[in-house]
Amino acid sequence: MSMKIKKRTTLQRYWTKRYVLTLISGLILLSVFSLWWMEKTALEYRLSLLKYLADETSDRAIKENGQIVVGPILSEIVEEREKILHLNQQPIIYIVDPDGSIIYTMPQLYIDPDENKLPDVIMKNTELIQKVKISDNKVYVVKSPITFNDETRGWVVIAQEEGALKEINQDHGLLAIMIGGLLILGTGVIYFLSRQISRPIQDVANAAVQVREGNYDIHFKEEEEIKEEEIYELIKSFKEMTNRLKVMEKLRAELLAGVTHDLKTPVTSISGLIQAVKDDVVTGEQSKEFLDISLKETQRLQGMIEDLLNYNAISAGAFKIRVQKENINTFVQEIAYRWQVTQEDGQTFALDIKVPDEPLFGLIDSLRMQQIVINLLNNARHALDGNGKITIDLYEKDEGRICIDVQDSGRGIPEHEQQYVFEPFYRGENKKLKVRGLGLGLPFSKMLAKAQKGDLILKDSNQQGTTFTIILEKSDQG
Template identity: 45%
Template sequence: MGINSVFIKNNEPVSLLRYWTTRYLLTLVIGLLIIGAVSAYWIKYAAIEKQIEVTRLFAEEVADRVVDDVGNILVGEKLHQVLDNRRKFMGVDRNLILFIEDVKGKVVYSRPTKLPPPLQQAAPELLKQADMRDKVRHPSGETLYVIRKNLEFNDRIIGEVILLFPETDIKVGKEEIQYLVIMLGSLGVLGWAVIYFHARKLSEPIQNVVMSARQIVEGNYDVLLNKTIKEKEIHELVHTFAEMADRLRQLESMRTELLAGVTHELKTPVTSISGLIQAINDEVVSGEEQKEFLEICLKETKRLQKMVEDLLDFNSFAVGAITVCQEEQNVNKLVREIASQWQIVNDLGHVTFTVGVLDKQTMIYVDPGRVQQILINLLNNAKQAVGGKGSIALTLYETDTDLRIDVKDDGPGIPAKEQPLVFERFFRGSNKKDKVRGLGLGLSYSRMMAKALGGDLLLANSTSEGSVFTLILPMRKEQSEEIA
């Protein structure tokens, strides 16, 4: 008990809106952080490339300035002023370090003129590395980018310009960072708003279904649900739930009717038997009347026993405990025998009964007892439908895949609103409740038995001109020959 309580407490469910909004927001934040990191790296890379390009242009400018018309390298105080002006104009950072070497590798000019002692000591090694690399390491540990430009005269190299600028001097524009922050922030707010409103829209019909389910638990089956939903899965959920609620309402109504019906149906024979036996016991009747009363008691007892057996059989059938003993049968002969037996037992009076079979002898594997139960029940229902006058037809025919037996009557038919319920257990139509006594299990039994045989039982048609029930039997084995 304690473990279960802790488990439920630690795993308390949250609303769909909160669940998906929180997880989407977390995913969105992680995604935006990754995008931000990649974007920042790209902005930094673009700034480095821009700085390198500008410094390369400055190196070309320096190369053009220091070589005169006869191929000499000119350096001096005037060069300082020219280079400072050009560097300011081109936006090259003032921390730039400039070296000019002659063809022998000797430094003939440097800017600044007096290098810091650590850099002055490391200058030869830096210049040596600069000839082979695009980056070198400052004595302080800082990374320096290297830009080289050859000094040429008449297609002959007479020296080299070497520019070094620290990585820390590469500045990323504030506007670019601001744009990035605004863009990521806007995407975050927009993404959160989208998932919030979509999750809210998604959760509303589900919440309505939950509220309706609670109403059903409390016994209220008249629930109202909005079925005009565009999302296919949610629409199917709501539509299916509404159908389930309607079905439960019908079953609840049938259950109520069942309790009243079973009570009435079982109470009537018990009351009748009790009254008749009491009359015999009190010697109110004697002789032939006493014998007649006992016969009535026996008849009512058998009917009461049949009702109880129906209820017990239905419980067995409902859990699939239907025994089927299939054997090879001539289906024409089987149908004729069942029709003949039913006709002998029942006084048809003014009811016309016809039987139609196949034009060939067809052998199938089937349980003849179960087929008889189904057909007798259908024929009894047809007789009740036509009353004392009408026609009943029992017709056997085959399709490409199975054999079918139709039981047709010309009675008043089944009301359209009751047709979907005719195979429901304990359902009794409005035309039977006050005329025929029973529990409303006949058609449910029959369909269960038909399915156990591998077939089915259908209400093929029902109008004001009559009804047709169809028993479908699988044609597993067939041996036929034409009748001469």
């Protein structure tokens, strides 16, 4: 059954497309709102001008004797004021008597004598600006009274369709130019910013492909030139990871050669010793001594193989851990004593054990925890040059955690090697020359500690000594 391959696109194209679509949607909403606002503003502005025109017309439409007259001067004034409105459709101006009978219209309209009167809906409404519906048309009506000696002698009524008052033809072009300009500018800015963001990510992606193919020689833009914190951290972390992989790749080859050598050496030694006994090169007591040496080498080889098997077993999750409550004070003292008495005669180091007055109880697998402590003590012993001191310090770190510090006064671990001490098969330069082994002690101990819901960390290491800390899960005394 064939699987459909999803088509992918570049980060820059993906986000540019979405940002532009978002921009277009926003501009459409902005355009709709702008058109609504412009129509609303134009309507209010033109209604106020119509009211002003009605007021001015009413003032000029009556003589001193109180008679309503419409002369040429009034017509000129009305025409001049109408130009200010910028309307495609001229409004209709009615001059009517108090009852609403039409006296005069501008422009001149034919009016049926039977219908020579404005509707009551207009005349009886007390509002001077009103919106009415006439013959399915929405019309705005503006009124202004013609008064003489505080007596209403008539009305000036200006009527205009709503659509004509909301027309903004002259502003449509300006709005289109503005929206188009924002779209072009916004698209350019979005493309530029997307490119700025996607370029370093694309560089990291390309570098990841090279790393996948085994090429660790990666070059990025100088970190000082990167302004974005997240991009800076991404590139910095990737460079550190690449450098670490590069070092680990080099170490892998060296460690494979070292492990092969450490396994091959006892086999070669055993083979040579047994061959010497078989060929009667040595006889008597010397042949017995050769066999004893062969047995010791066999035991050492067996120990290495067991280390490999144990490490593989716990890595695969096939290692059983039996955790139970133990008195850690007693546990530490007993392990330290047993280890000390097994050391060679003439030892020149001091062992100091510090435990709190109150007993601390922890959840551990005593057998596996013993392996961890003894491995740390052996490493501490190897780190001592001549006279020295090893200290075991038991204390409660915080609620729910117990710590065991194993500290030596040895030469310390070089700073550049400290990050690799828990890597499988890694052995520092000094230890590689003096102590034979596979380099699985610390990695195996850390995995055992984690399997017991604890941890093993390198707390500190300098020229005055090294401290490893075992972290345990605390148990209640009850």
